[in-house]
Amino acid sequence: MRPETEAELAEVIAGRETPLWIRGGGCGGVLPEGAEILETSGLAGIRLYEPGALTLVAGAGTPLSEIEGVLAVEGQRLAFEPSDLRAVLGLSGEPTLGGVAAMNVSGPRRIQAGACRDFMLGVRYVDGLGTIVKNGGRVMKNVTGYDLVKLMAGAHGTLGVMTEVSMKVLPMPEAQGCVMIDGLSPEVAVQAMSAALGSPFDVTGAAHLPEGVDGAQVTMVRVEGFGAQVEYRTGKLREMLARFGDVRVEVDADKVAAGWAYVRDLTGLCGVDGDLWRISVKPSDGPTVLAALGARKAQMDWGGGLVWAVVAEGTDVRGRIGTDGHATLVRGGGQPRFHPESPVNARLASGLRAKFDPKGIFNPGLMGA
Amino acid sequence: MEMPAPNPAIMAKKAELVRRLSEVLPSDAVIHDEAETRAYECDALTAYRCPPLAAVLPASTAEVSDVLRICHEMGVPVVPRGSGTSLAGGALPTADSVILGVARMNAVLETDYDNRFIRVQTGRTNLSVTGAVEADGFFYAPDPSSQLACAIAGNIAMNSGGAHCLKYGVTTNNLMGVTMVLMDGTVTEIGGAHLDAAGLDLLGVICGSEGQLGVVTEATLRILAKPEGALPVLMGFDTNEGAGACVSDIIKAGVLPVAIEFMDRPCIEACEAFAKAGYPMCEALLIIEVEGSPEEIQHQLGLIKEIAAAHNPVDYREAADADEAYRIWLGRKSAFGAMGQINDYMCLDGTIPVSALPHVLRRIGELSKHYGLGVANVFHAGDGNMHPLILYNANQPGQLELCEAFGADILRLCVEVGGCLTGEHGVGIEKRDLMVDQFAPADLEAQMAVKDVFDPAWLLNPAKVFPLASSEGRRAVKIAAE
Numbered sequence: 085m086r087p088e089t090e091a092e093l094a095e096v097i098a099g100r101e102t103p104l105w106i107r108g109g110g111c112g113g114v115l116p117e118g119a120e121i122l123e124t125s126g127l128a129g130i131r132l133y134e135p136g137a138l139t140l141v142a143g144a145g146t147p148l149s150e151i152e153g154v155l156a157v158e159g160q161r162l163a164f165e166p167s168d169l170r171a172v173l174g175l176s177g178e179p180t181l182g183g184v185a186a187m188n189v190s191g192p193r194r195i196q197a198g199a200c201r202d203f204m205l206g207v208r209y210v211d212g213l214g215t216i217v218k219n220g221g222r223v224m225k226n227v228t229g230y231d232l233v234k235l236m237a238g239a240h241g242t243l244g245v246m247t248e249v250s251m252k253v254l255p256m257p258e259a260q261g262c263v264m265i266d267g268l269s270p271e272v273a274v275q276a277m278s279a280a281l282g283s284p285f286d287v288t289g290a291a292h293l294p295e296g297v298d299g300a301q302v303t304m305v306r307v308e309g310f311g312a313q314v315e316y317r318t319g320k321l322r323e324m325l326a327r328f329g330d331v332r333v334e335v336d337a338d339k340v341a342a343g344w345a346y347v348r349d350l351t352g353l354c355g356v357d358g359d360l361w362r363i364s365v366k367p368s369d370g371p372t373v374l375a376a377l378g379a380r381k382a383q384m385d386w387g388g389g390l391v392w393a394v395v396a397e398g399t400d401v402r403g404r405i406g407t408d409g410h411a412t413l414v415r416g417g418g419q420p421r422f423h424p425e426s427p428v429n430a431r432l433a434s435g436l437r438a439k440f441d442p443k444g445i446f447n448p449g450l451m452g453a
Numbered sequence: 454m455e456m457p458a459p460n461p462a463i464m465a466k467k468a469e470l471v472r473r474l475s476e477v478l479p480s481d482a483v484i485h486d487e488a489e490t491r492a493y494e495c496d497a498l499t500a501y502r503c504p505p506l507a508a509v510l511p512a513s514t515a516e517v518s519d520v521l522r523i524c525h526e527m528g529v530p531v532v533p534r535g536s537g538t539s540l541a542g543g544a545l546p547t548a549d550s551v552i553l554g555v556a557r558m559n560a561v562l563e564t565d566y567d568n569r570f571i572r573v574q575t576g577r578t579n580l581s582v583t584g585a586v587e588a589d590g591f592f593y594a595p596d597p598s599s600q601l602a603c604a605i606a607g608n609i610a611m612n613s614g615g616a617h618c619l620k621y622g623v624t625t626n627n628l629m630g631v632t633m634v635l636m637d638g639t640v641t642e643i644g645g646a647h648l649d650a651a652g653l654d655l656l657g658v659i660c661g662s663e664g665q666l667g668v669v670t671e672a673t674l675r676i677l678a679k680p681e682g683a684l685p686v687l688m689g690f691d692t693n694e695g696a697g698a699c700v701s702d703i704i705k706a707g708v709l710p711v712a713i714e715f716m717d718r719p720c721i722e723a724c725e726a727f728a729k730a731g732y733p734m735c736e737a738l739l740i741i742e743v744e745g746s747p748e749e750i751q752h753q754l755g756l757i758k759e760i761a762a763a764h765n766p767v768d769y770r771e772a773a774d775a776d777e778a779y780r781i782w783l784g785r786k787s788a789f790g791a792m793g794q795i796n797d798y799m800c801l802d803g804t805i806p807v808s809a810l811p812h813v814l815r816r817i818g819e820l821s822k823h824y825g826l827g828v829a830n831v832f833h834a835g836d837g838n839m840h841p842l843i844l845y846n847a848n849q850p851g852q853l854e855l856c857e858a859f860g861a862d863i864l865r866l867c868v869e870v871g872g873c874l875t876g877e878h879g880v881g882i883e884k885r886d887l888m889v890d891q892f893a894p895a896d897l898e899a900q901m902a903v904k905d906v907f908d909p910a911w912l913l914n915p916a917k918v919f920p921l922a923s924s925e926g927r928r929a930v931k932i933a934a935e
């Protein structure tokens with residue numbers, strides 16, 4: 085089914101007793117066979133855009149490409165840099181704002197700018213009984229009542245179907261530059277990235293690819309800003325990181341953008357068979373986790389704190405990542421997709437799901453028990 | 454503001470409650486003498502006062518757990534308190550409640566520069582978190598005006614912001630993990646030194662829940678490397694519209710200052726009389742601060758100057774050095790003190806879309822005439838967070854009520870233009886009864902359902918945030934169970 089309005093969606097859900105799988109653009113993962121699908125693509129359209137207030141409001145089914153296009157005209161962007169995992173997941177379809185929000189999809193810039201949830205100012209959604217609820221709003225600072233916006237971000241649709249999302253947007257920088265060091269081990273790479281991230285130079289990306297574009301190890305640090313600023317900061321970082329190895333600097337905007345799109349979209353992991361895991365850990369634990377995984381191919385983003393790895397089918401990586409972090413099975417089956425929670429947190433989460441979706445109709449079993 | 458009548462059945466159990474609390478806490482951590490409990494009768498919303506049944510000062514997560522378990526078993530409401538700096542009455546007790554103060558839990562538990570976090574007990578003050586890391590070149594970004602006194606526990610409860618959040622975000626954007634005690638005494642850990650905690654974003658809903666979901670005893674906070682430098686620029690305009698348009702154009706041009714502060718004429722006059730910072734006398738004044746190396750700062754200031762010129766500023770001053778920077782900030786930072794010299798005042802906290810600024814200031818001016826009360830506006834202009842200060846005389850009967858009615862009209866205006874009731878102070882009791890102006894019953898029901906999950910008996914800070922009529926049924930469950 086494909087409702088065209090929020091009211092129609094609410095009516096459908098109010099009368100619904102059996103499970104529904106919510107589908108934005110269909111690029112978040114494979115839906116179960118025979119599942120009844122609720123398409124959100126009818127709830128589309130940009131409803132408000134005020135560049136001077138850094139605010140955009142759009143229907144949840146609005147294609148991300150449409151939003152990014154409109155923002156680009158005003159020299160603005162979604163600063164959390166949502167990744168596009170269609171290639172690595174082998175899916176087609178058009179990513180939507182609601183899908184990105186529901187999965188809290190955030191790219192390399194998350195370490196500096198924040199995650200998708202940090203840019204979500206407000207939502208409208210329909211809960212599991214068909215009630216229309218709004219929370220947050222369209223202003224940047226808002227502590228009026230509980231922050232259900234954060235709760236909806238990353239709930240993967242299990243608490244409600246988002247119909248409208250308000251976003252904070254940011255100016256696109258004039259220039260970007262990338263400082264690269266070749267041949268570092270993961271341990272030394274994390275030390276170099278920590279040094280860069282602990283500098284005053286506002287690093288907006290720090291990644292290590294054990295096999296970069298040309299097959300060799302590369303560690304990448306990004307800065308963005310005005311042209312003179314990028315020149316100054318890449319120069320400072322070059323000096324600062326010289327003790328780790330030979331440092332190269334790239335300031336060609338297209339090349340820098342292509343390099344970070346490669347990291348963001350896991351281009352290097354495409355075409356590698358096996359289960360794909362997303363592992364969030366304390367950055368200094370990244371190399372240990374990487375070594376313990378026995379991955380076919382892997383990369384570290386977020387200064388070491390985000391490990392993406394393709395491992396042999398059926399491998400349970402969760403016993404190998406220590407206690408400060410969590411692992412999500414992004415591609416593959418036979419295991420729960422999400423990391424088991426502590427008993428108390430699991431009880432709270434299932435209590436929330438029971439309140440928001442008492443009939444248990446939204447993406448049943450996707451999160452939690 | 455009305456508070457629910459104390460439950461006599463709970464009041465009658467005071468002796469037993471004090472005895473049980475004294476079994477799990479040292480004697481100096483249980484305050485029950487009527488003279489001594491007065492120290493906890495209010496927070497920074499001093500117009501409302503009520504001594505609690507007792508106050509406790511636990512020193513560890515285990516002690517907090519013991520206190521909450523006992524209160525839960527006995528059906529006694531608990532009001533958590535950081536440093537008591539809430540302007541919204543978030544820590545106002547009822548006569549049948551226990552104040553749980555976190556002031557004794559102020560240790561730094563771990564600092565980790567490689568991973569850029571600090572873990573603290575939440576009684577630690579905001580400024581002393583930065584104090585613990587600044588010698589090593591780091592800082593904790595959220596900077597509420599009360600940062601010298603306010604506790605991290607309260608910052609988390611209210612999702613506190615500050616002048617610099619345009620660039621660095623508010624508490625929720627800088628909070629990575631918590632240790633939290635639920636009302637029944639259960640202790641849980643959420644998040645940690647990694648980003649984006651697993652599962653549903655519990656951390657996101659706990660932050661800003663005004664102490665109604667649990668008591669956070671330890672927090673993992675993101676720390677950042679200090680910028681190389683920062684300098685403010687001051688500019689004056691002869692209309693509010695001009696100042697507002699200048700802000701919008703600066704943001705559109707891609708300059709992202711760390712702070713953009715706005716003051717209107719009444720505020721400028723009061724600050725000038727008090728602090729003598731040498732401010733120009735004009736309709737609207739902006740203070741804009743940028744960060745970076747000296748060259749980067751000059752480059753950004755150059756862009757700002759060019760944009761501002763198009764809006765005909767009547768004055769434009771760049772700070773050449775730290776002393777001039779200090780003088781530019783002096784008036785703004787003493788704004789509240791300056792107002793306090795003239796009069797009693799009530800500080801509001803609504804947020805509006807930046808584009809609505811001229812309209813809202815005009816309407817506030819009209820309302821000021823209607824109510825016969827003066828008002829001065831200080832305003833985080835980059836993010837639309839307004840702080841109208843309404844002047845009144847607390848000793849004159851009826852003035853507080855008049856002031857509150859004026860304030861309510863301003864906040865309704867904020868909602869009407871697409872904004873909200875509170876940008877950083879929280880709802881507490883102050884804006885509780887206005888929640889129906891911003892939210893439909895179903896919106897409030899969804900929020901209260903979250904509290905049902907974390908605190909089914911509605912014992913944690915129960916008379917806040919939600920209009921008493923909306924939460925009555927839930928609070929009644931507890932009373933009926935007595």
